[in-house]
Amino acid sequence: MRTFTLILGLLCSLGYSSGYNYLMVLNSAGRSHFNVGHALAKGLVKAGHTITVVSVFPQKKPIPGYTDVSVPNVIEVMGGDIGALWASIQKTYTQNLIDHYQMGFRITRGLFEDSNFQDFLKSNQSFDAIICETFYNDAHYGLAEHFNAPLIGLATGGGLTFITDMVGSPAPASFVPHIMLPFNDHMSLYERLLNVAFLGYERVLLDYYFLPTQEKLYKEFFPGNKRCFYKMRRNASLVLINQHVSLSFPRPHSPNMIEVGGMHIDGKWNPLPEKIERFINESEHGAIYFSMGSNLKTKDLPPSKVQEILKALGGLKQRVLWKFELDNLPNKPENVYISDWFPQTDILAHPKIMAFVTHGGMLSTTESIYHAKPVIGLPIFSDQFFNMAHAEQNGYGIMLDFKTLNAVEFRKAIERITSEPSYTKVVQGISFRYRDQQQTPIENAIYWVEHVTRHQGAAYLKSAAQRLNWWQYHNVDVLLIIFVVMVLLLIVLPITIYKLLKKLLLKGERTQSTKVKRN
Numbered sequence: 439m440r441t442f443t444l445i446l447g448l449l450c451s452l453g454y455s456s457g458y459n460y461l462m463v464l465n466s467a468g469r470s471h472f473n474v475g476h477a478l479a480k481g482l483v484k485a486g487h488t489i490t491v492v493s494v495f496p497q498k499k500p501i502p503g504y505t506d507v508s509v510p511n512v513i514e515v516m517g518g519d520i521g522a523l524w525a526s527i528q529k530t531y532t533q534n535l536i537d538h539y540q541m542g543f544r545i546t547r548g549l550f551e552d553s554n555f556q557d558f559l560k561s562n563q564s565f566d567a568i569i570c571e572t573f574y575n576d577a578h579y580g581l582a583e584h585f586n587a588p589l590i591g592l593a594t595g596g597g598l599t600f601i602t603d604m605v606g607s608p609a610p611a612s613f614v615p616h617i618m619l620p621f622n623d624h625m626s627l628y629e630r631l632l633n634v635a636f637l638g639y640e641r642v643l644l645d646y647y648f649l650p651t652q653e654k655l656y657k658e659f660f661p662g663n664k665r666c667f668y669k670m671r672r673n674a675s676l677v678l679i680n681q682h683v684s685l686s687f688p689r690p691h692s693p694n695m696i697e698v699g700g701m702h703i704d705g706k707w708n709p710l711p712e713k714i715e716r717f718i719n720e721s722e723h724g725a726i727y728f729s730m731g732s733n734l735k736t737k738d739l740p741p742s743k744v745q746e747i748l749k750a751l752g753g754l755k756q757r758v759l760w761k762f763e764l765d766n767l768p769n770k771p772e773n774v775y776i777s778d779w780f781p782q783t784d785i786l787a788h789p790k791i792m793a794f795v796t797h798g799g800m801l802s803t804t805e806s807i808y809h810a811k812p813v814i815g816l817p818i819f820s821d822q823f824f825n826m827a828h829a830e831q832n833g834y835g836i837m838l839d840f841k842t843l844n845a846v847e848f849r850k851a852i853e854r855i856t857s858e859p860s861y862t863k864v865v866q867g868i869s870f871r872y873r874d875q876q877q878t879p880i881e882n883a884i885y886w887v888e889h890v891t892r893h894q895g896a897a898y899l900k901s902a903a904q905r906l907n908w909w910q911y912h913n914v915d916v917l918l919i920i921f922v923v924m925v926l927l928l929i930v931l932p933i934t935i936y937k938l939l940k941k942l943l944l945k946g947e948r949t950q951s952t953k954v955k956r957n
Contacts, residue, residue, distance in 0.1 A: 457486040457503075458566040458891050462592075463581060464493040465549050466573045467516040469732035470801045471594040474680050475571060477702040478592065479504060481880045482887065490563070492555060507558050515548030516541070523734055526819040527840055531618055532639060534819060539648045542574020546652065549578065550659045559584070567675075567891045572601045574648075576671045577655040579604075583663045583670065588895035590887060591677035595800055596686075596821050597695075599640055600648070604674040606903025606911065607692040611637050614689050618820060620827035620837075623687040641908060672904045675895040678883050680800055684872040685807055686828060694899035696886050700804045700872070701879035707787045714759065717775050718790050721757040726852060727785050727811075728795040729761035731802060734818060737763040745769060749845035754852060756792060759785065786811055792856045798822035798837075803829070810869040812861035814851050816840045834865035 460482060464475040472495045479489050483503040494513050496506035526534055549555055568582045572591040582589035593601045596617035602609050611634045615621035619636060621629050653667040663670070675694065682699035683689075691697070709715070718725045728751075730736055736744075744767075751758045752771030762776040770776065782802070785791060786809040796802045798815040803825045806813050813835040815826025829835025836851045855861050877885065890896045909915055 457488060458888070459564065460487060460489045460567055460569055460887070460891075461563075461565040461581070461585065461587075462489055462491045462493075462569040463549075463578060464491065464495075464571045464592075465512060465545050465575050465578060466571060466594070467494050467513045467545075469495070470799055471571065471573065473702050473801065474594045475569075475592055477704070477880060478569070478678070478883055478887075481701070481884050485884050485888070490565075492549070492558070507554055509549055509552040509555050511552035511555075512545060512548045515544045523819055524738055531636065535618065535640060535643065538574055538820070539643065539651075542648070543651055543655070545573070546575045546577050546655050549575070550655065567887065569887070572604065572677070574600070576600065576649065576652040577659065577667075579671050579674070580656050580660040580663050580665075580667075582673075583665050584660060588675040588890055589673065590890060591674050593677060593679040593681075596681055596824070597679055597689075599637070600644060601677060601679070602695070603672060603908075604904075605677050605692045605694050606672070606901050606906065607677075607695045608690045608903075610690075615824065616640065617824045620817075620823040622828055622831050623689070645908075673900075674904075675897075675899070676886055676890045678886065680804075682804075682872060682879070684868055685804060692899075692901050692903065694890075694896065694901075696882065698879045698883040698886075699800070700808060701883050702801060703783065703805060703808055704880070705878070707784050708781065710781065710784055710788070714775070714777075714780070714785070717757060717759070718785075718788055721790055723755040723757075724790050724792040724856065725757040725759060725788075726751075726754070726793050726795060726856070727759050727780070727782075727791050729780065729782060729802070730797040730816065730818070731799050734797055735763050736761065743843070746843065746845045747848060748774070750848035750852070753845075753849050756852075756856060783809070793852065793861075795852070798826040798829070800825065807834075807865060807869050807872055810862070810866045812855050812865050814838065814855055816843065832864065832868070834861055834868060836861075 462475055462479050464472050466472070472493055475491070475493070476495070479491050480501065482489050483501060488503045488505070490505040490507060492507040492509055494509055496508040497504065526537065529537070563585070565585050565587045567588045567590055568585060569590045569592055570578050570581060572593045579589055591601065591604050597607065597609065598617060599609070612630060613623045613625065615623070615625060615629070615633050616636050619633060621633060625633060649668070656663070656667045656670070665673070677695045678698045679695060680699050680701075682697045685699050710718070748767075748769055748771060751760070751774050754773060756773070758774045759780060760774055760776050761778070761780055763778040767776055783805055786794060786805055791811060793814060794802070794806045794811045795814045795816065796806065798813070798817040799822060803813070813826070813829050815822070815829060815835055815837040817823040817826045817837065818840060826835060826837040830837045836855055838847060838851055875882075903911055
């Protein structure tokens with residue numbers, strides 16, 4: 439028996455020692471961002487690896503193989519950005535983009551200046567790969583050289599330009615809209631014009647405002663790094679993107695940009711709290727779930743807007759579960775249940791939930807599709823407009839303008855989505871396609887992280903696009919040469935020939951005139 443125990447212990451230790459050691463940096467104070475990274479971290483630990491996670495959400499219960507590095511300074515610097523999210527709906531797309539970049543500067547510096555993180559940088563630990571959230575924080579990618587390990591990007595949202603740059607992933611403006619715009623892949627001429635203009639605006643801001651500032655932060659906090667900032671940020675071995683073709687539309691990706699949308703959904707459902715379960719089960723006409731996510735606090739809404747919402751909800755025959763952060767809500771109808779927290783995935787899995795009223799964040803959108811629930815979208819910022827426009831254009835959602843939302847409009851939308859079977863039928867089809875994958879998203883993510891680690895950065899996956907500047911990538915220099923040659927051939931050359939001919943003709947006329955005079 440003792441021998442068996444020793445052999446078993448030896449085998450276990452061998453299995454444990456064969457695991458990799460990862461560093462994951464989740465620089466955002468947004469809970470939804472953390473949930474994506476945390477799912478991957480737990481998956482890697484379950485696969486036999488160890489991981490150190492830098493975040494603002496340390497675990498309450500320790501997980502073997504999972505080490506926390508808490509960085510509370512990020513919460514302090516990002517608190518104002520989260521508090522101002524409601525105001526972003528009043529701003530233009532161009533101003534919101536600038537605000538995102540400025541927020542990125544604060545987050546990037548906030549992490550670097552956190553005392554816990556500074557101590558961690560001096561620890562001289564060794565890692566097999568660095569998994570870094572890609573959230574307006576390009577200077578953080580210098581951690582890969584600092585720890586002499588491959589860089590893996592984790593995009594908790596969609597494929598923004600500064601993310602696709604990391605691996606040279608193509609994004610043709612003719613059918614890939616910017617994720618901050620409410621367009622799909624079938625854009626009109628006017629929409630394509632706006633898309634190209636906005637992408638051009640973003641490119642200028644990136645190259646002459648955002649990246650130079652990130653470069654300064656990189657040089658300040660990684661003075662020992664040898665690699666040029668611009669080469670460093672385009673040297674990622676892998677980018678995992680929280681997206682899937684069934685959730686959006688087909689678009690090209692480079693071999694080392696992998697879609698893993700929904701890896702935070704583990705497919706296991708817990709029983710609902712008794713009070714919530716009873717409230718839903720006793721709903722004769724079904725129930726609606728209403729949540730604006732983890733960052734948007736409904737309690738911060740103007741009282742007039744809250745009363746318009748309550749007026750709409752009170753007139754429904756369905757019951758409503760509304761994520762609201764105050765215990766006391768004046769004029770709350772009997773059919774409305776409020777709480778500052780709900781087990782969202784477990785509620786959406788309930789067969790009596792008929793629809794989901796959402797802000798349209800990527801995680802909420804993915805969960806609604808997974809559970810085949812049609813949506814009413816009230817987008818406020820970032821990719822929420824894109825996600826909800828896609829839901830409406832594909833027939834499983836209705837998008838409303840939150841700025842002008844009133845009780846009549848809101849109630850009509852809910853009554854329509856709960857009475858017309860087409861919305862549910864469409865989302866059921868999309869849900870079936872999304873679930874029909876060879877691997878679960880988390881299995882796919884773990885495979886590719888391990889693959890890149892096994893092959894020491896998997897250089898063979900990197901396309902030449904990662905070494906090109908944007909003007910080289912898009913052949914702007916070649917097109918300029920062609921343009922100059924065409925100008926020379928079509929304008930300068932004919933003018934030159936014309937002048938030569940004219941000169942020759944004039945010379946001939948003078949010669950002829952001279953001969954006549956002599957005669």
